[in-house]
Amino acid sequence: MKISYCSALALLSAALIATSAQAQTLTNTGASYEQCLDAAAGNNIKMTTCTVNEANRILKILEGKYEKMANSEQFKSWNQGAGMFNGNFKELYSSWLQYRDKYCSLYGYSMSPDVEQGNIVQLTGAECILELTKRQNKDMDVILQNISKY
Numbered sequence: 001m002k003i004s005y006c007s008a009l010a011l012l013s014a015a016l017i018a019t020s021a022q023a024q025t026l027t028n029t030g031a032s033y034e035q036c037l038d039a040a041a042g043n044n045i046k047m048t049t050c051t052v053n054e055a056n057r058i059l060k061i062l063e064g065k066y067e068k069m070a071n072s073e074q075f076k077s078w079n080q081g082a083g084m085f086n087g088n089f090k091e092l093y094s095s096w097l098q099y100r101d102k103y104c105s106l107y108g109y110s111m112s113p114d115v116e117q118g119n120i121v122q123l124t125g126a127e128c129i130l131e132l133t134k135r136q137n138k139d140m141d142v143i144l145q146n147i148s149k150y
Contacts, residue, residue, distance in 0.1 A: 044119045051126040054127075065140040066093050073149045096136060104128035106145045 031039070031056040040046035063084075069075050070089040082086035108125025 044123045048119065048126045049097065050122045051130050055126065055130040055133045058130070058137055062133065062137045062140060065094075065137070065144060069140070069143065069147070072147065076082060100132045100136075104132065 019143050026043040034064060036050035036053065037047060040050055066089055070079055070084040072088070075089070084090065084093070104125045107128045108121045108123075111120065111124040
């Protein structure tokens, strides 16, 4: 049985929301991503929880970088004003999050378009979200390094 793109997106979104509460619990324990994966012992649902937790941790770091850039003098005119929730930085961040989530939903679905495959769609989608969040974090480091040169 095949599921539609919208169904896959809904499943991934539901899984990420459901595991978000579990991820918060893991965050409070201070367990590293690797320790969390080891403790998951190959259980896809637990590994998804670990992956969402790590993606959320990196996302908080990334948000801090966006905010730093949004409030810097170097980007004030580009941002059409100051602040993370104004101008181009708000649009850039929102657009990036939408792209990441939609792309990773498609990516997860492409790995297992058959519902019978279980929760591998959620794990694959979460791994994609983690990787794209890491990549965006590194990209923002490059921009921050560029502005520190001046």
